[in-house]
Amino acid sequence: MRNVLVTGGSRGLGLGIARKLAGAEYRVIALARKESEPLAAALREAETAHPGSLHFFACDLGQIEELGGIVKTLRKKFGPIYGLVNNAGMSFDGTLPLMPTAQIEQLVRVNTISPMVLTKYVVRHMMADGGGRIVNIASITGFTGYSGLSVYSATKAALIGFTRSLAREAGRMGVNVNAVAPGFVDTEMTQSLGEEGRERIVRRSALRRMAEVEDVANAVEFLLSCKSKNITGTVLTVDAGSTA
């Protein structure tokens, strides 16, 4: 089984991605600070359906200086890493003029610096091992505006730029690097939108609905599979046509 790391794999999109990949013959290691109840349930299910396909590794990805050691430990425990899904992220809803500077720094640290540094430690082993796949979870807010999410959007736009350039850099060593840009998906992170906000998104989308966690997980599975071997440096938008 090929090893795939999924950051933020204990809930929301990350958990959905981890479950999908565990059912697709990967050995998934979900990285998160704590094992949530839904993840514990997914671990139990996976152990019955596909033994050894889903694991939990506790770590705080915001501790940038620890990331090199984490990758070393994971390689020692599980072996070479084939795939990395940089999904972990946080969002503070609020207008920029009132946002505390510490929150701005935290958003950039968790959403941008952490995945970049984690990728640094993973990609060089992928290159040494002859290849691998990296999928960065961006957002449609990285290329379209949404009031109240200026800093979050900037961190996601940064991931898109990172994706394109790293694809150029690591391509000749057999590493594909892509991004998935979900639209507004019904998860904990979008709870703050409220019923009215959700209705507005549905009304404005081409398909008159919101994308689901399953749709994003399918896109990630595709980008890790051999079916996408000639796709790199691109952004796959999964938003039910919100930005069409």
Next chain:
Amino acid sequence: MSIRSEVITQINRVASEQDKRLAPLSDSLALLDSGLDSLCLAIVVARLEDELGIDPFSTAEEAGPPVTLGEFIRLYEDAAK
């Protein structure tokens, strides 16, 4: 195997895998003139981490990048102490 010989072994191995022609290796040789590009050097660093269990480039207090092969080897020798 000494750290020096392990570094030289990995450099030769990566050069061969990546079809790169190496300059004669000496301590004064600038890494950029060795025939290995930065991606090849990244692979050397990853392999050395596996073989020696050392990654001098991940420490918080890392200095500037080594310029010559001698400096590169010394970095590993110092990290092993």
